[in-house]
Structure formats: structure tokens, C-alpha cells
Amino acid sequence: MKTGMLKISPGFEEIMPPEYRELVDNGPYGKDYGIGDLGSYKELLEEHPLCAGCGLALSLRLTLASLPMPEDTVIVGSTGCSALAFPQVALHNIHSLFGNQNAVASGLKRALKLRFPEKEKDVVVIAGDGATADIGLDMVMQSWLRREKITTIMLDNEAYANTGGQESGMSMQGAVLNMAPTGKKFPKLSLPEIAHTCGCAYVAAASPAKPKQLAKVVRRAILVAREIGPTYVQLYSPCPTNYKFNPKETVSLIKQREKDGLYQSKEYISQEAQAFLESIEVKK
Amino acid sequence: MRESSYKVLPGPEGYLPPAAATMGVMLPDPGQAIMEGESVDRDTALRAAALKLIEARNPVFFPGPLILWDWKPGVAEKATALKELAEAVGAKMIPMPDYRPKYPMINPAIEVNPNHPNLTIWHNKIDVCLFIGVHCHYANLALKIIRGGTDCYTIAVCAEAGHEEAMISLRDAGLCELQRLRELVIELKGGKNQ
Amino acid sequence: MIDQKIVDPDYLLFEAPRTSEYITGSEAVREAIKRANVDMAIAYPITPQSESMHLVGDIYAQGYVKEYFRGENEFAVMSSVAGASMAGVRVFTATGGPGTMRAFEVFPTWAGARLPIVCAFMTRGINSPLTIQPDTIEMAYLLETGILMLHAENSQDLHDMLLMAFMVAEKTDVHIPVGVFADGFFVTHTRDKVNMLPEDCKLPSYDPYTSPVPVMDMENVPVRQMRDPFVMKSNFISYAAHASWQQEIDAAAERSRKYLNHYLGGLIDVEHEDADIFIVTSGTAVSQSREAIATAREEGINVGLVKIKSIRPFPGEEIRALASRSKGIIVPEFNRVGWLAKEICSVIDEPRKVVRGPRVFGGMTMPPELILAEIRRINQ
Ligand SMILES: Cc1ncc(C[n+]2csc(CCOP(=O)(O)OP(=O)(O)O)c2C)c(N)n1
Ligand code: SF4
Ligand SMILES: [Mg+2]
Numbered sequence A: 001m002k003t004g005m006l007k008i009s010p011g012f013e014e015i016m017p018p019e020y021r022e023l024v025d026n027g028p029y030g031k032d033y034g035i036g037d038l039g040s041y042k043e044l045l046e047e048h049p050l051c052a053g054c055g056l057a058l059s060l061r062l063t064l065a066s067l068p069m070p071e072d073t074v075i076v077g078s079t080g081c082s083a084l085a086f087p088q089v090a091l092h093n094i095h096s097l098f099g100n101q102n103a104v105a106s107g108l109k110r111a112l113k114l115r116f117p118e119k120e121k122d123v124v125v126i127a128g129d130g131a132t133a134d135i136g137l138d139m140v141m142q143s144w145l146r147r148e149k150i151t152t153i154m155l156d157n158e159a160y161a162n163t164g165g166q167e168s169g170m171s172m173q174g175a176v177l178n179m180a181p182t183g184k185k186f187p188k189l190s191l192p193e194i195a196h197t198c199g200c201a202y203v204a205a206a207s208p209a210k211p212k213q214l215a216k217v218v219r220r221a222i223l224v225a226r227e228i229g230p231t232y233v234q235l236y237s238p239c240p241t242n243y244k245f246n247p248k249e250t251v252s253l254i255k256q257r258e259k260d261g262l263y264q265s266k267e268y269i270s271q272e273a274q275a276f277l278e279s280i281e282v283k284k
Numbered sequence B: 001m002r003e004s005s006y007k008v009l010p011g012p013e014g015y016l017p018p019a020a021a022t023m024g025v026m027l028p029d030p031g032q033a034i035m036e037g038e039s040v041d042r043d044t045a046l047r048a049a050a051l052k053l054i055e056a057r058n059p060v061f062f063p064g065p066l067i068l069w070d071w072k073p074g075v076a077e078k079a080t081a082l083k084e085l086a087e088a089v090g091a092k093m094i095p096m097p098d099y100r101p102k103y104p105m106i107n108p109a110i111e112v113n114p115n116h117p118n119l120t121i122w123h124n125k126i127d128v129c130l131f132i133g134v135h136c137h138y139a140n141l142a143l144k145i146i147r148g149g150t151d152c153y154t155i156a157v158c159a160e161a162g163h164e165e166a167m168i169s170l171r172d173a174g175l176c177e178l179q180r181l182r183e184l185v186i187e188l189k190g191g192k193n194q
Numbered sequence C: 001m002i003d004q005k006i007v008d009p010d011y012l013l014f015e016a017p018r019t020s021e022y023i024t025g026s027e028a029v030r031e032a033i034k035r036a037n038v039d040m041a042i043a044y045p046i047t048p049q050s051e052s053m054h055l056v057g058d059i060y061a062q063g064y065v066k067e068y069f070r071g072e073n074e075f076a077v078m079s080s081v082a083g084a085s086m087a088g089v090r091v092f093t094a095t096g097g098p099g100t101m102r103a104f105e106v107f108p109t110w111a112g113a114r115l116p117i118v119c120a121f122m123t124r125g126i127n128s129p130l131t132i133q134p135d136t137i138e139m140a141y142l143l144e145t146g147i148l149m150l151h152a153e154n155s156q157d158l159h160d161m162l163l164m165a166f167m168v169a170e171k172t173d174v175h176i177p178v179g180v181f182a183d184g185f186f187v188t189h190t191r192d193k194v195n196m197l198p199e200d201c202k203l204p205s206y207d208p209y210t211s212p213v214p215v216m217d218m219e220n221v222p223v224r225q226m227r228d229p230f231v232m233k234s235n236f237i238s239y240a241a242h243a244s245w246q247q248e249i250d251a252a253a254e255r256s257r258k259y260l261n262h263y264l265g266g267l268i269d270v271e272h273e274d275a276d277i278f279i280v281t282s283g284t285a286v287s288q289s290r291e292a293i294a295t296a297r298e299e300g301i302n303v304g305l306v307k308i309k310s311i312r313p314f315p316g317e318e319i320r321a322l323a324s325r326s327k328g329i330i331v332p333e334f335n336r337v338g339w340l341a342k343e344i345c346s347v348i349d350e351p352r353k354v355v356r357g358p359r360v361f362g363g364m365t366m367p368p369e370l371i372l373a374e375i376r377r378i379n380q
Helices: A018-026 A055-066 A101-115 A129-135 A137-145 A191-197 A211-227 A247-259 A271-283 B042-055 B075-089 B117-124 B136-149 B175-188 C009-015 C025-034 C050-062 C074-086 C098-102 C104-112 C137-142 C155-169 C236-264 C285-298 C316-324 C339-347 C368-379
Strands: A073-077 A092-095 A122-128 A151-156 A202-206 A231-236 A266-269 B032-035 B038-041 B059-063 B128-132 B153-157 B168-170 C019-024 C040-043 C067-070 C091-095 C118-123 C148-151 C178-183 C191-196 C225-227 C268-271 C277-281 C303-308 C310-312 C328-330
Touching (some): A055 A211, A055 A247, A073 A101, A101 C040, A101 C067, A129 A151, A137 A151, A211 A266, A211 A271, B042 B168, B042 B175, B117 B136, B136 C236, C009 C155, C025 C155, C025 C191, C040 C050, C050 C067, C118 C137, C118 C155, C137 C148, C155 C236, C236 C310, C277 C368
Parallel strands (some): A073 A092, B153 B168, C040 C067, C277 C328
């Protein structure tokens, strides 16, 4: 975004709806805000229609607050619960189809590089576990194999939530869900390890139960994608509606899972990414 | 080529009016404008628009993002000219700040949305509206929904190829057309400014 | 790479000096893309298309195209092409037959999202059993995707239509994809005389900010913008918004008529306008028909030819007018289902005048005798 692009035309200040005036006066573009600043500025995400206690909504809010350069970030989403929130996000974002997000992002990133060779444009994919690990897995992996400089973020609620709670490749073995009436017969896919093998320069698993960690990995992933190559972040984001737990207990459920050894945060950093991160993180 | 007898008139035309283009209505050639489905010269359209605006009970301008934001050179001047035109007409401005579906969260008193512009027209009892600075795709959606559900007379000041869905549409319109429209409004009002 | 200057599209297509060469259809694609000022091309192999995208790869290596890569499958390629187009570049790809079918879910979203993508379809049979042979059946499936469809008779058409396609697709009031169709092998792999344009000229570049929808680059307004948000609540307001959106895509296709008429000199070409019987067809079936017509006219039968160049938009009025004063219409086709005959029957007043054939498929060439037999039969 050119500096000063988001300026209300003279004489239109009073008629512009308040949510936009706030975005201009107190938005995150061009500022170096992080999650510590939440509550003190106008966030990118307006009111959204996701369920109360939705883990994915929490992850999305924290992710958007952690973008290193929102003014030059374009997001590619996919069909699923998060797509219902994206019309409310004050960033250019694309919903194309279910599962093709990494292919769309590959074309988008290369095209933006052509049009703005001198400028960084961060392309971030944010999609569900079904979109990422099942129907779109080939395109996700192929974008990594091709070393596309994009960040892939999975909002992992361990089910196809938007279509009513069906089993996905990310559901735990034994989970009883729609289309798995007698329990899932095979284990949760280890996508972080696959991402690592496929050449992602930076891979992390985190959750909104530890917001600071989530913010750190999202930021690292985007910065590494910009400089080095593909990155992957998996965010465990439980769904109270389909897993039928109390919406107030989303965060405690994550913590319990961690205690039980059924969820763990992870980070794989390539040597090149490590050197790069050290160079910028020391500077700061 | 088929001559069209389809007229683009204030509605309500009904459940789902056809897109005017599929009824044979053609966009005007450069230098021309379109009025109720027919090509006319630019000055005829400007004069007719000025008349509609001053005769309206409650004329309202719907500025879209391309003029609400001073996002590229030339916009600020157009925005100022639009404001002056609105003052000359005595028209209110209700913005179309973006295109996301907002129903049922929309506050029709302060904004208009291309997916359900009829809500704003009904709520404010608007009888003539003017579109400007709205991306062409969304302008056509909105203009057609307005024809379908309301009796509002629609005017489009388009910077590109124009809109057959509007009752009056200019094409390639910019600062100069806004200024001319203001002169005509003042002239038709009897020379009295405001 | 030769230094190229940007020229007016009308100059390039209508006035620039042409030199004639014997080249294949695939080479004609290369020559068109070389002059089309394309930013990006994405490829995936399938016979009989592969060679054309190899050659586009060659001109990428020479610098005529700025970005090029092989995608992982046609669904992904068509998705990547959509992403590139939403970012505001001019983008090209090509496929055919099973490739078209593999990508299918994406095609209607191109038009819905107002993407001015140009795609060449080198048509081929669809499985099963597997065939790589020419057949135009995939066009039947693409008719209602919102993609504009031009059908080339030969390499010259393919070359010219590709260049025109970008100009029409990118008009603000159109701004929907254009598919340029060529019959696989018959056009792609045979050598033909093509009148080529000067190598040092190219089309003007694409200006994404004249698009009827915002470009996804965070450099234009509004910034709170999704391409494209769901409008799917269960109420009349949502239905009306979705329906109007689709109508606007139809409207965009209608608006393309003016530009296509200009560039193509009409959506149809007619030979022997005063004929009693017309052969109405598209693609290479036109060439076959021409031979049959020559023989029939020697026999004293007043038979004419209608070559349909644009399938979407369909030249309904033009064909209706010709049909009303003819005694019979013969529609030869290279497919099993006869989609063109159905289209023609749907626009004329007396569908019983239409002979829905002859048809060949599975890779066969159309013997002009088959067409001739129909002409003679109707003439009696
Ligand atoms: C081609 C296709 N197949 C199936 C669907 C139906 N569908 C829509 S959303 C969805 C589930 C999404 O699951 P996930 O990616 O995990 O996202 P979540 O809703 O859980 O956030 C499915 C199966 C579709 N839209 N398109
Ligand atoms: S269904 Fe689950 S994932 Fe979807 S919005 Fe509701 S809580 Fe969130
Ligand atoms: Mg899920």
C-alpha cells in the first residue's frame, strides 16, 4: 500500500462509517503492532458470524494481529468456517474454491512479484484442516516442493466443521464423527513433519492457548517466506460446536490436551532460516 | 443487430428483472450517454440528469470507494466537485464504503450496499439516486436490484463504459462532467446558487 | 528477444504488414503469444496441447513472457491462473480434453470473478476408453460456464483469435474469460499458411485498475474486500444478490458482441448469402464443408456456408435470419452429441429444417462425401 493511500477524500470524513474512520485514525497499517497492542487499536477483523468460543475465530484474530506488514498482505482462504469471517477482514483476500488455496496463492504471489518487483507483498494462505490436509493436500505440498514463497497456515479444528462435523485427516484416531460412525480408523496426519520434508524453511505448530507463541511463529513464518521459501504453521483451534464441549472451555481443552501429550507445539527451522531469523531478531 | 424496445425505467419491475444488456440495450459509444435504454448525446443526458435531480423530493448521492478514498491522483478534486454538486442540488450523501454483504447488520440510514441497495432506498424514501465511484460490476448489481424492487430513478456517473442498468448513465465521466452537471443544476434552478 | 514496441490493437490486427509462413497450429499459438504482451503463462502437458505450451515456454526463456511454470495438474493450473489474474496480470494457459474436465470446477468461477483470462482449448476426446484423438465434445460442457468461446477453423484463426481474445476479455464492460478453441491435431499438428504479424510489435499492456472489480494487490480501494464473498443466507435478499450477479455475467457476455463484431468482422462468415441450403458449422468442420459445397455447386445446387466463429456469445439473430429464408440447414460436427445442432435449433423458428449431422468422432476426419450426401438429399 502506497503511504497515504488510505486517506478519506476531502469532505467525506463525516459520512464515512465509523469502522472506516477508526481504521484510518487508529488502524494497524504501517505500524509495528503485535498482539500486546490488542485492545488499543482498530483491528482488521470486524464483527464476524463464527460461533461463540470458536477456537478458529480466536486463532484468526491472533494471526491477523501478528501480521508483520498488514498493509502489504494479501490472504488466500478456502471454503470452510473461516471463509465466513473473511468478508469482514480489512485486507484484500480471496476465496476461490474448496482446496485450491495454495494453487491460487502460487499464481497470486508470482504475479504480485512481477507487478511490484521492488516491494514485498506477503501472501498468506489461511485455511481449514480439511482444505489443507485432505482435499487440497496435493496443491499444498506441490507449492512447497516448488518453493513458492508463501506462508500456509492451517486452522486445525480436527474436522470438517462447516459441513457439520465430519472426520478429516487431522481428526484423532478413534474420534467418533459424522462419516466415522464407529470412530476414525487411522491416525492424525503429521503435516508439520511432511512440510519439513517437502522443503519448508520454517514449520511450527502452535495454539491460541499460548497467544505470544502463536504470534511469534506466525510472524517468523511470514518473514521467512518473504526471504527464503515456503513456510507452514499449524494452529490447533478446537470447535465447540461439532465436538460438543462448552464454548467457555476452548482454551482449557487445548491445555488439557497438551498435558495429556496429545498436542504439542513444534518448530522446525532450516539453517538458512535460522541465520536469517537471528539476523533480524538480534537487530530488533 | 437487433433494435431493443426494452426500456430501463423506475420499477418496481418485479421479482428478478432481466439484465438490460440481455434485452438488447447497448452501452453508449464514446462521447455518448444512455437514457432509459437508448443512446443519447452527452449533453442531453447531463441536462436530463440535472432536471431529475432538482425535481426530486429526496435526491441522494451514493459515492463508492473509488471516490470516498483519496487513493490516487485526481480523486480529491473529483470528490470536492461532487460535494459542490450535492450542495447545489441539495442532495444528501450516503456512502457505499465497500461491497461485502452486510445484511442484516446494515444501518440503512448511513450506508448503502450493492447486495441490498433497496434497503437504503426504502429506509430513506429516496426517489432519485446518483452512483459514482463504484466498481462497474457492483454498480450494475445494485442498479438492477434497485430497478427490481423500488421506484427510485437511477443516475450513474461512470468513469468507464457506462451502465445500461441505470436510467441515465454517463461514460468516461470525470471532473469535467461533475462541474458541468453543477452548472446545469444552477442554471435550471434559475441561476440561484443553492 | 527482439525489441518490441507497443502498438494500437487495431493497427496490429488490421493494418500491420503480414508475412506468410507455413507453420503448425501450435507454432501459431507461440507467434500470437509472442505479440500479446503476456505477463505470465502456466503450463501442464496433455496431447494435443503440450507442444503449444512448450513453445510458450521457449518464448518465456527468450524474454517475451515474464513468468512461466508447470503446474501440478489442470485444476491447480486453472486455480493458479485465477490467482495471477486477481493480482492484476495478463495470463495465458492452454489445455484440452481430459485436462479440461479435470479443471472443470474452476471454469465457472473465472467468469463469476470477472477474470479476463485467455485459455486455448485444443479439443480432444474424453474418456473412457482413452483417446487422444480430435473431438469437440468438451465444448458442450463449457457452453454454460460464462466463458466466451471462439472456435478457430485453422491456424490463422487460432493466431488472430488469441490476440483478439485478450483485447475483448479485458474491456471493462466485458472482463470475463475467453476460450479459444482449436480442433486437436487437425489444427495443432498440421502445417498451414499463416499470415504473421511483425515481430517487433505487441499489444498494449493490461491495466488492472480499469477492472470492474477491485484488484487483489492492497494498492487500491476498498481494502476490506474479498473475492468473492458468499451471499448465501436463506432469504430473498441473498437470492436476489446472487441471481443479479449471475445476470451481470450474462450481460458482460452480451456486451462482448460489439467488440467481437469489430475484431472478427461479425460472429459468422457467410459464403453464398442467397443460398437455398446452408451448411452451418464451426472449427475444422468448416473446411470439410467447403469442399462438399464446391462439388454441390458444380452440380448446380445453390448451397452456402455459415462459419460460426463465436459460440459464446452465440450468433442467434444472425443464424435465425439466414435460416428463415433457407430450405434446409446441415450441421456437421466432430462429436457424438451434436451440441452445435442443439444450439442452432434453439434459436431458429423452424428447427425441423435442421439436419443434425453428419457427425464423426473418435478421431475420424469428416469425409466431404458425407456432407455432400446430405446436401443432395435435401435438394431433392
Ligand atoms: C469441491 C467441494 N467439496 C465439498 C465442499 C463442501 N465443504 C464446504 S466447507 C467443507 C469443510 C471444510 O472443512 P475445513 O477445511 O476443515 O474447514 P472448517 O469448516 O473446519 O473450518 C466442505 C466439505 C465444497 N464446498 N466443495
Ligand atoms: S462450527 Fe466450529 S469451527 Fe465453525 S464457527 Fe462454529 S465453533 Fe468455529
Ligand atoms: Mg476443519
